[in-house]
Structure formats: structure tokens, C-alpha cells
Amino acid sequence: MGDPIYIKLATGSTILLLVILQFGWDAYQQFVDGAKQLVLNRRISLQLEMRNNELDELNRQLSVTATHDSLTDLYNRHFIVAQLKQQLDLFRRHGNPCSIVLMDIDRFKQVNDQFGHASGDEVLVVFSKRTESQIRLGDTFGRYGGEEFLLILPMTELPSALSLAERIRGYLASTPLLEHPRPLTITASFGVAQIKANESIDSWLIRSR
Numbered sequence: 001m002g003d004p005i006y007i008k009l010a011t012g013s014t015i016l017l018l019v020i021l022q023f024g025w026d027a028y029q030q031f032v033d034g035a036k037q038l039v040l041n042r043r044i045s046l047q048l049e050m051r052n053n054e055l056d057e058l059n060r061q062l063s064v065t066a067t068h069d070s071l072t073d074l075y076n077r078h079f080i081v082a083q084l085k086q087q088l089d090l091f092r093r094h095g096n097p098c099s100i101v102l103m104d105i106d107r108f109k110q111v112n113d114q115f116g117h118a119s120g121d122e123v124l125v126v127f128s129k130r131t132e133s134q135i136r137l138g139d140t141f142g143r144y145g146g147e148e149f150l151l152i153l154p155m156t157e158l159p160s161a162l163s164l165a166e167r168i169r170g171y172l173a174s175t176p177l178l179e180h181p182r183p184l185t186i187t188a189s190f191g192v193a194q195i196k197a198n199e200s201i202d203s204w205l206i207r208s209r
């Protein structure tokens with residue numbers, strides 16, 4: 001018994017020889033060109049597949065960048081406003097209630113001035129994570145700008161939104177947000193408003209200030 005690779009080669013050569021004998025040299029050339037083309041096509045389709053995967057990943061990253069705040073990783077203002085529009089629409093069409101909670105970190109400028117901008121950034125990040133840990137999956141939490149954050153609570157009436165805001169406020173006030181250079185407890189002001197009939201996003205936001 002010969003080695004399987006030699007048998008394979010012998011079989012391959014035999015087929016080629018048969019092709020030449022049976023159909024002539026031109027047919028053999030066509031056969032070889034066809035085989036080369038097949039290999040080339042396979043290589044091209046693999047390269048295309050790789051490029052497509054790279055483009056998918058790039059698109060995913062672009063969509064994250066377009067909708068998220070780079071410091072806190074929360075949704076950005078652009079995304080939040082789009083969500084508010086959607087909620088307003090759902091309210092107008094189906095009467096679905098929705099409440100918002102606008103949070104403003106108190107005396108944040110002092111944090112920057114006393115501890116430096118990097119500590120200010122850390123406060124924003126830790127504040128975001130702590131608040132995010134207190135909300136439900138269907139709620140949207142984002143950075144509205146600077147030290148302002150907005151929580152959108154679909155299908156939520158004012159009393160529930162108020163009690164959630166109170167819970168978050170208590171949770172934030174209970175533990176220092178930063179430990180270094182010294183323990184620093186951060187408080188925030190909360191404004192809560194439920195969407196009303198015939199109102200715009202601007203007036204809804206103004207009522208939460």
C-alpha cells in the first residue's frame with residue numbers, strides 16, 4: 001500500500017493525463033485555468049468576508065460613538081432627545097404615561113476647582129454608574145450635558161417617578177463618591193415631571209428643572 005498522498009497525486013496526474021488524451025491540450029488548459037479561477041474566487045470571497053466583518057465592526061463602533069457620551073459611556077444628549085420624541089409620540093397616540101427625572105450635581109464647579117478636572121471626571125463617571133445601578137432595564141439614563149443627567153421612565157406616573165428619584169438621591173448621599181484625597185459625598189438636585197397633554201419636549205424639560 002502506498003502513502004495516501006502519493007496515491008492522491010497519482011490520481012490527480014492520471015486525471016490530467018486522461019483529460020489531455022481524451023479532449024486535447026486546449027481542453028487541459030481550460031481545465032487548469034478553471035481550477036486557478038476557482039482558487040482565486042475562493043480567495044476573493046474570503047477577503048470580502050473579512051472586509052464585511054471589519055465594516056460591521058466599524059459601523060457598530062460608529063453607532064456607539066454617535067449615541068454615547070465618551071466619558072461616562074451613558075447615552076448622549078442627541079440619543080436622549082430622540083427617546084423623548086418617541087415617548088411624546090407614544091403618549092399622543094396611545095396615552096402611554098412617561099416621566100423624566102433631571103439630575104444636576106450640586107456645586108460641581110467646586111469639585112473641579114478644589115480637586116482638579118480629573119477628579120471632576122471621576123465624580124461624573126462614578127455618579128453615572130451608581131445611578132445606573134438603581135434603574136430598571138426599560139428606563140433610559142443619559143448625560144444631558146456637563147453635570148446634568150436625564151432619566152426617562154416609560155409607562156411611569158409622577159408618584160412612582162418621585163419615589164424612584166428619592167431613592168436615588170438617598171443612595172447617592174449615603175456613601176462618599178470619591179475616597180481620595182479625602183472622602184467626598186456628592187449630592188444632586190432632582191426635578192421630576194410627567195408628560196402632559198399638548199406639551200412640547202422643551203416645556204416638559206423646563207418643568208423638570
Ligand SMILES: Nc1nc2c(ncn2[C@@H]2O[C@H](COP(=O)(O)OP(=O)(O)OP(=O)(O)O)[C@@H](O)[C@H]2O)c(=O)[nH]1
Pocket residue numbers: 071104105106107108109110112116117118119120121124145146147
Ligand atoms: N471635570 C469635568 N467638568 C465638567 C465637564 N463638563 C462640564 N464641567 C464643569 O462643570 C461645571 C458646571 O458648573 P455650574 O454650571 O456652575 O454648576 P455647579 O457648580 O454644579 O453649580 P450648581 O448647579 O448651581 O450647584 C463647570 O465648571 C464645567 O467646567 C466634564 O466633562 N468634566
